[in-house]
Every structure is written in structure tokens, then in C-alpha cells.
Amino acid sequence: xxxxxxxxxxxxxxxxxxxxxxxxxxxxxxxxxxxxxxxxxxxxxxxxxxxxxxxxxxxxxxxxxxxxxxxxxxxxxxxxxxxxxxxxxxxxxxxxxxxxxxxxxxxxxxxxxxxxxxxxxxxxxxxxxxxxxxxxxxxxxxxxxxxxxxxxxxxxxxxxxxxxxxxxxxxxxxxxxxxxxxxxxxxxxxxxxxxxxxxxxxxxxxxxxxxxxxxxxxxxxxxxxxxxxxxxxxxxxxxxxxxxxxxxxxxxxxxxxxxxxxxxxxxxxxxxxxxxxxxxxxxxxxxxxxxxxxxxxxxxxxxxxxxxxxxxxxxxxxxxxxxxxx
Amino acid sequence: xxxxxxxxxxxxxxxxxxxxxxxxxxxxxxxxxxxxxxxxxxxxxxxxxxxxxxxxxxxxxxxxxxxxxxxxxxxxxxxxxxxxxxxxxxxxxxxxxxxxxxxxxxxxxxxxxxxxxxxxxxxxxxxxxxxxxxxxxxxxxxxxxxxxxxxxxxxxxxxxxxxxxxxxxxxxxxxxxxxxxxxxxxxxxxxxxxxxxxxxxxxxxxxxxxxxxxxxxxxxxxxxxxxxxxxxxxxxxxxxxxxxxxxxxx
Numbered sequence: 001x002x003x004x005x006x007x008x009x010x011x012x013x014x015x016x017x018x019x020x021x022x023x024x025x026x027x028x029x030x031x032x033x034x035x036x037x038x039x040x041x042x043x044x045x046x047x048x049x050x051x052x053x054x055x056x057x058x059x060x061x062x063x064x065x066x067x068x069x070x071x072x073x074x075x076x077x078x079x080x081x082x083x084x085x086x087x088x089x090x091x092x093x094x095x096x097x098x099x100x101x102x103x104x105x106x107x108x109x110x111x112x113x114x115x116x117x118x119x120x121x122x123x124x125x126x127x128x129x130x131x132x133x134x135x136x137x138x139x140x141x142x143x144x145x146x147x148x149x150x151x152x153x154x155x156x157x158x159x160x161x162x163x164x165x166x167x168x169x170x171x172x173x174x175x176x177x178x179x180x181x182x183x184x185x186x187x188x189x190x191x192x193x194x195x196x197x198x199x200x201x202x203x204x205x206x207x208x209x210x211x212x213x214x215x216x217x218x219x220x221x222x223x224x225x226x227x228x229x230x231x232x233x234x235x236x237x238x239x240x241x242x243x244x245x246x247x248x249x250x251x252x253x254x255x256x257x258x259x260x261x262x263x264x265x266x267x268x269x270x271x272x273x274x275x276x277x278x279x280x281x282x283x284x285x286x287x288x289x290x291x292x293x294x295x296x297x298x299x300x301x302x303x304x305x306x307x308x309x310x311x312x313x314x315x316x317x318x319x320x321x322x323x324x325x326x
Numbered sequence: 327x328x329x330x331x332x333x334x335x336x337x338x339x340x341x342x343x344x345x346x347x348x349x350x351x352x353x354x355x356x357x358x359x360x361x362x363x364x365x366x367x368x369x370x371x372x373x374x375x376x377x378x379x380x381x382x383x384x385x386x387x388x389x390x391x392x393x394x395x396x397x398x399x400x401x402x403x404x405x406x407x408x409x410x411x412x413x414x415x416x417x418x419x420x421x422x423x424x425x426x427x428x429x430x431x432x433x434x435x436x437x438x439x440x441x442x443x444x445x446x447x448x449x450x451x452x453x454x455x456x457x458x459x460x461x462x463x464x465x466x467x468x469x470x471x472x473x474x475x476x477x478x479x480x481x482x483x484x485x486x487x488x489x490x491x492x493x494x495x496x497x498x499x500x501x502x503x504x505x506x507x508x509x510x511x512x513x514x515x516x517x518x519x520x521x522x523x524x525x526x527x528x529x530x531x532x533x534x535x536x537x538x539x540x541x542x543x544x545x546x547x548x549x550x551x552x553x554x555x556x557x558x559x560x561x562x563x564x565x566x567x568x569x570x571x572x573x574x575x576x
Contacts, residue, residue, distance in 0.1 A: 007452045011445045182441050189440035190426075190433045190448070193419070197427050200416035207376055208491065209402035209431035218437075264418075 013184060030173055034166040044277060046169045049176035050233040052273035055257045056183050056266060057226020062255070063264035064187060065219040066199030067115050071127035072254040074111075074134030075224045077246035079104045079231025081144060084151040084241060093156070097232050104228025105221040107134075112220030116213055131251045138243035150242030153235050172233060179226065183266050186222070195219055196264070227254075249291075256294045260301055262308025271309040327390050329354045329495055329527045330375070335384035337370055337551075344370045345551045347384070352529065352544075354494070355521055359530045359542035359559075363571060366548040368531045369411055372497050375529070376408045377401040388495065403431055407493035409484045411500045411531070417473040421464055421483050424472055425455045428490035455490055461523075462486045462516070478509045485513070489520065496526045502534055510537055517541055539563065547571070 004010055014020045034042055054076065061067050083100035091099070114126045138145045145151065156168040186192050194215045197205035206212050235241045253276050261272020275297075280290045305311050328351040337345040345367045352358040360368050373379040375386055377398035386393045393401055407428075416424050429451040439447070459465055462482045467475050472483060481501065488496055501517065502510040514537050520526055532538045538545065539559035547554040547562055549571040555562050562568055 007449050007456075008445075010452075011448060013443065185443040186440050189443075189445075190430060190435060191437070191440045193423055193427055194430060196419055196423075197416050197430075200418055201414045203378060203398075204410065204414040204416065205427070206398040207378070207402055207408055208427055208487065209399045210427070211397075211399045 011188070013181075013188075027177070031170075034162070034169055039165065042165050042169050044281065046165070046172045046237060048270075048274050048277050049169075049172040050230055050237060051257070051277055052176055052270045053179045053233070054227045054230025054254060055261060055273045056179055056269040057223040057230070058254055058258050059261070059264065059266070059269045059272075060183065060186070060195065060226070061219050061223035062258050063262075063268075064192060064199060065195040065216065067112075067216065067219065068120060068124040069111075069127040069220075069223075070124050070251050070255060071111060071129075071131035071134070072227055073246040073248060073250040074131040075104045075108060075227040076231035076234070076250060076254075077134050077138055077243065078107055079228030080235035080241050080246065081138060081151065081231075082228070083232030083235050084146070084153045087153055087236070088151075093236070097229060100232035101225040101228040104231065105225040108220040108222075108224025108227075109217050111224075112217040115216050115220065128248075128251070132248060135243055135247055138246070145243050146241075150240055151235075152240050153238070155239045156236055168237060172237075175229070175233065179229070180266060180270070183269075187266065191215070191218070199264075253294070256298055260294075260297055260308055262310030262313075263306075265307070265310035267313060268308050268310030271313065275309065328352060328387075329356070329389060330529070331385075331387040332371075332375075333385040333387070335371070335374060335386065336382045337367070337374060337379060338382040343551050345374070345381070345548075348548070348551075348553050350546050350553070350556060352527060354527050355525055357517065357521060357528045357530060357541055357543050359532060359538045359545045360548060361532065361535065361538060361545055361562075362548035362554070365550075367551040368548055369499060370551075371548070372408060372499055372529075372531065375401075376406060376497060399431075402491065402493075405492075405494035406497065407488035407491040407495075408497035409488050409499055409501060411503065413477075413480050413484055415472045415480055415484055415487070417471070419472060420469050421467045421472055421475065421479075422455065422459075422469060424483055425458060425464075425486050425490050426451065428487040429455060431491065458486050458490050461489075461519075478505055481505065481509075481513070485516065489524065489526075492524065493526060496520070496528045498528060498530045498532075500531050500533065502532060502537055510534065514541055535563070 014023065030045070033045055058069070058072055061069055079100040082103040083096050086096035086099050087093070111127060111130050115123050118126060155164060156171055158164040159167040194205065194210045197210055198212060198215055202212060257272035257276040260275050262268025279293055283290055283293065301308055331351045332348055335345055335348040336343065348371065360371065362368055370379060374381045375393065377393065377396055380395065388404055388406065416427065432451060433447050459468060462485065464479070464482060464486060467479050472480060475483065485501060502513045505513065517528060518541060521528060530538070530542065542559055544557060545559055545562045546556045547568050554567050554571060555565040
């Protein structure tokens with residue numbers, strides 16, 4: 001039996017022992033992957049962890065706070081290039097990551113200001129403009145982008161006798177888990193509640209004493225911090241960046257991942273990240289059809305499962321939890 | 327000193343005068359009803375007091391301090407809570423979370439506590455919220471999503487969300503509209519109980535005159551943005567101007 005006996009029980013991160021069980025098993029499986037999986041699997045895993053951090057951030061903004069943003073590539077680029085420059089200056093990786101995140105968060109706040117006045121599609125247009133402006137800035141100023149050759153970034157070092165790839169894998173796994181936990185904590189706290197309140201009914205939220213300015217800007221700052229970290233990790237993973245990697249279609253892919261994974265869901269962010277990484281891999285022979293697959297999936301998701309893959313996942317769990325009753 | 331003083335309040339939307347030089351005062355722990363036909367400006371008045379609209383001219387004093395130019399969240403912090411005529415709840419949250427948001431201002435907010443899952447505050451405020459859940463008899467709906475709850479329950483949740491703010495002044499915009507007779511009586515009871523138990527001053531908009539005249543200590547009648555009459559319910563209902571506005575020429 002799983003009776004809630006105190007208010008404290010209601011606040012537990014993992015409610016059912018069974019949930020804890022399979023989460024532990026998943027984490028152990030992920031930890032063992034470098035020993036059993038091939039190089040390609042490690043590559044994919046690393047990429048999914050990195051991307052899911054960014055998708056989680058954008059899910060906080062788009063899914064939870066309801067501020068539609070299409071400028072993610074801008075924050076990615078800011079994160080990646082700040083990390084690149086800081087790493088080239090010889091800063092330790094942790095510090096450079098933090099710096100990249102904070103730089104993106106700073107620009108997030110700047111972009112957040114229009115959100116105080118604009119809603120829905122209008123905000124989407126402003127953020128879209130921001131994304132393109134950042135791309136153009138990096139493309140035209142060689143001081144920032146490292147010129148035609150792009151910016152070469154020192155890769156993650158090999159640690160504890162592991163290969164370089166495996167070290168990077170563990171580092172991104174660690175970051176992915178840390179950010180997942182932080183996101184779960186954030187959204188179940190007073191702040192997450194305030195974000196959802198702003199999405200559901202901003203006037204009512206304001207009348208209850210939620211400072212719209214502060215929380216909208218906070219949401220922008222936090223989400224761009226995540227995206228900045230995503231960009232920085234991606235830069236380190238690739239070992240090389242140029243502005244072309246952060247064009248508008250990158251924003252769209254992140255947006256698609258948020259929607260397909262499931263709005264306002266942390267698991268959804270991970271599913272969405274896995275989707276946008278795995279689909280191009282599976283259909284690598286038909287590259288030109290990947291956007292078509294994304295588009296069609298979004299349409300199907302919108303019609304049949306508005307909560308995305310996370311909604312499906314939730315229903316599946318509910319089904320097995322209640323089995324054989326329905 | 328009066329709890330709320332509205333002085334020559336005028337609101338203009340372009341050429342339309344929604345409110346013209348409205349004056350009234352209310353004391354602490356008073357239940358003051360605002361009545362009037364549709365479009366009289368009652369909700370506009372509420373929106374001005376709670377900071378959603380900014381009046382064209384005039385003054386609103388709450389406990390002696392001006393509320394003009396403050397944003398709604400600052401006004402909420404001063405101690406004014408409100409409900410809405412057409413329910414404005416956070417539809418995708420549970421009833422419990424809706425009520426917890428009412429405690430938002432009282433939280434000691436700390437971004438690190440949020441990220442590190444330190445939930446001492448949360449438990450503290452949960453106690454208070456549970457008290458109100460008992461008071462409003464919402465225990466059966468605690469974990470239900472608000473949008474799945476019946477209308478009467480949603481009305482009560484909205485009432486509860488305003489109560490947990492522990493305001494000094496509560497603005498209730500048609501709290502019994504659309505309810506059954508039974509539910510109406512229950513809300514009427516809750517309103518008087520709220521004053522007795524929590525000591526709120528209550529400013530009330532209502533169309534159901536039978537309920538209002540039973541609840542209110544005094545009434546203010548608005549029509550076309552102007553104050554028609556003020557006084558205790560019996561006086562107001564005998565006022566010929568009021569009868570003309572409500573029933574038409576006799």
C-alpha cells in the first residue's frame with residue numbers, strides 16, 4: 001500500500017518504491033553502457049544527455065511558463081562561443097561552463113524584457129528575431145566566431161584511465177542527472193508553481209502576489225542558462241564550432257523536441273531530446289526527409305496526444321499500475 | 327481610520343466613462359455590497375482597487391495609504407485579496423496547488439531552496455492551506471485538477487485561494503452567481519463566517535438581492551458608472567432611484 005501519511009510524504013520526489021526501482025536500474029544501465037556499448041552508442045548517449053539539458057530549459061520556459069520562444073539557437077550560440085573563448089583563455093572546464101551558462105542567462109533576461117509586454121505569437125516573433133540576430137552577429141564578426149575556420153575547442157580530457165569519449169559520456173551523464181533533479185525540484189517548488197500560474201492565468205497570478213516581471217525574467221534566465229550549458233557542452237563535444245551550426249533550423253529542432261516530448265514535463269524533455277537525436281540517425285540514408293518526419297510527428301502529436309511522448313508514457317504507466325483493472 | 331476609502335474615482339476608456347466620481351468608505355470587518363445592473367461599473371471598480379486597471383483620476387486609500395500606480399502584486403502584498411466573476415483559476419493545477427499559490431506571498435522565497443528541494447516552508451504553509459480546505463469542505467477534491475471539478479467546487483476553490491492569502495480586505499466578485507439555492511446559502515454562510523473567524527473586511531458584488539440584503543451591513547448602488555445610493559439594505563431598497571434603475575419607471 002502507498003498511503004500518504006504526512007504532508008511531507010506528499011513532497012517526495014519518488015512516490016512509489018517501484019518507480020525508484022526502475023529509475024535506479026536505468027541509471028545503472030547508463031553507467032555500465034561504456035563497458036558494453038560500442039563507440040556509436042556512447043556517442044549517441046552523450047549527445048542525448050547534452051541536448052536534454054537544453055530541452056529541459058526550454059520546457060521550463062515554453063511548457064511551464066508558457067512563453068513561446070524561437071530564439072534558442074541564439075542562446076546555444078552564446079553558450080557555445082563564450083565557452084569556446086573561455087576555454088581557449090585557459091579557464092578550467094567547470095568555470096567556463098558556468099560562465100557560458102551565466103552569459104546565456106544574461107542575454108535571456110535581456111530577451112525576457114519584451115515578454116513583459118508581448119504574448120503568444122508576438123513574443124515568438126521577437127525571440128525569433130533575436131535568434132537570427134545572434135547568428136548574423138557571430139557570422140559577421142570573426143573576432144567572435146573565430147573566423148572562417150571556426151573556433152577550435154579543447155575536448156574533454158580523458159580521466160581515471162577511461163577513454164576520452166567515455167569520460168565525456170560520464171561527465172554529460174552526470175550533468176544530465178544533476179539538471180534533471182534540479183528541474184524536478186524547481187518545478188515542484190513555489191517557483192514552478194508561480195511559472196505555471198503565469199501560464200494558466202497571468203492576471204490571477206498577479207492578483208495573488210506573483211510578481212510577473214520577476215518570474216517571467218527568472219524563467220527566461222533559468223531556461224537560457226540551461227540552453228547555454230547545452231551549447232557549451234555541445235561545443236566541447238564537437239571540439240569545433242562555427243556559426244553555421246546555430247542557424248534558425250536549430251531553434252526549430254529544439255522547439256520541435258519540446259513539443260514532441262511533451263509540454264510541461266521533465267521526462268518529456270528527455271524523450272524529446274532522444275527523438276530529435278535518434279530520428280536523424282535512424283533515417284540517416286534519407287537526410288532530406290528528417291524535417292518532414294519532424295513536421296508530420298508534430299501534427300500527429302498535436303491531434304492525438306497533446307501531451308506528447310510524456311503523455312503517452314504517463315498513460316502507459318497508469319495502465320500497468322492499475323493492471324488488470326482499467 | 328477607514329479600511330478602504332474611494333474618493334472621486336473616475337475611469338475612462340476613450341470616450342466611455344466607466345466610473346464617474348465614485349465615493350465611498352468602508353470600515354474594518356465590514357461587509358459592504360456593491361450592487362447595480364449589468365454594465366454599471368462594479369467590476370471596473372474592483373479592477374481599480376486590485377490594480378488591474380489604473381483609474382483616470384481620483385484616489386483609493388487602503389488603510390490610509392494610496393494604492394494608485396501600484397501593480398496588482400504589490401497591492402496583494404498590502405493585504406487585498408480578490409476573486410473573479412468568471413472564474414480565473416489555474417486550470418491545469420490541482421486544487422491544492424491553487425490554494426498553495428494563495429500562500430505565495432507568505433513564502434520565504436529562496437532560489438537555492440527551490441533547486442535543492444528544501445521544503446520546510448512548504449510544510450508550514452500546507453498546514454494553513456489544510457485548515458482552509460477543511461473550512462471550505464474541499465478535502466475530497468484536494469488532488470483533483472481544477473478543470474475537472476464541478477462549477478460549485480471551482481467557485482469555492484477561488485474563494486479559498488483568496489482566503490489563504492489572509493488579506494485585510496477581500497473583494498468578492500459575484501461569489502454566488504450560477505450556484506444552486508443550496509450552494510448559495512452555503513456561500514452566504516461562509517462569507518459571514520469568514521468575517522467572524524478571520525476578521526476580513528469584505529467588499530461584495532452580487533446580483534442576488536435576497537442574499538445580499540441578508541449579508542451586507544451597507545450597500546452602494548451603481549448605475550451607468552455613477553453612485554445612485556448608499557446605506558443599509560432596507561434603506562437602499564426603498565430608494566426610488568434604485569427601484570427605477572432595477573425595475574424601470576413605475
